[in-house]
Amino acid sequence: MARWEPNARERLASSALDLFAERGYEGTTAAEIAARAGLAKSTFFRHFADKREVLFAGQDLIGEAFAAAMRACPPSATPRELLHAALAAAAFAFGDERRAWVVRRQAVIDDNTELRERELLKRASLTAALESALRERGLGERLAALAAEVGSLAFRGAFARWIAPSNARGYAELAREELDALASAAASLG
Template identity: 60%
Template structure:
């Protein structure tokens, strides 16, 4: 085994993604992921509950940034403007250095129903964070829940556009444009 090196979670995530891409998710074991990084299974389980979670690390940090951005939005602000601030704040997780990893990760998720289910749970957590932060700001129901759903839709759409190989825009710009498009679409339905 390799002596201690920093950033074990990131190394494990990278190794897992490489193996999932090479062999498939179902054909990769935790032992193989740990071996690829020169770490032990025990070290793997110190950082991740199971091999699915290696693709979903950072969710707690994402939720925290999102909720803090909504809470910190200046008063008075309409709910969708607070959602916009939160979406822009999450762009720190989606820089150009993460794009290739995100594209490969999404390909693995798209190829595996178990991972698709986990992705949906992650997105539901984001919606709940949007809603709870809006409620904390005093946004009443059903407005908080509706704005949270729009925020989730904007996040998902912006992310899908961001990982598209033809995309030339950064994540923050994509979130702004997507939220504007959703506002315009909703206005035409009234």
């Protein structure tokens, strides 16, 4: 096999999803993924720590995007405005060109208990990233925690709507709607 191949990471991810669909997540090895991609097993491990990371790689970038977007907001920004900026910044991960891959990825996760647990841990880390960025902006502990949870709910709701088969709208628009609906619902608590 060649020492260097273009688009190795993308080829590995595509091969992994194909194999997960054919054999199931548990029935697929990293070596098989690499072979399907026409790459060496060592190349797989240069790009991913394990086969789970094929499905979860890059989520740290979303947390970083949340924080960067909030830092870029004016000092007068409200918690809701900060969350709008953060959620809009995550749209880089949810472009139309990635939708088919993300839908297939989610199907693999939904079909495996271990992967669903891993997804919950990743969601918790994204919520923690939101909370940390909100606290960095000067929000108190309770308000930052509450806002982060609401932001996380909006993120998840927008994601679910974005991958729905009937959806033709962009993630950022859906995230804005989800956050506004949650803010309205929270206001009705009295």
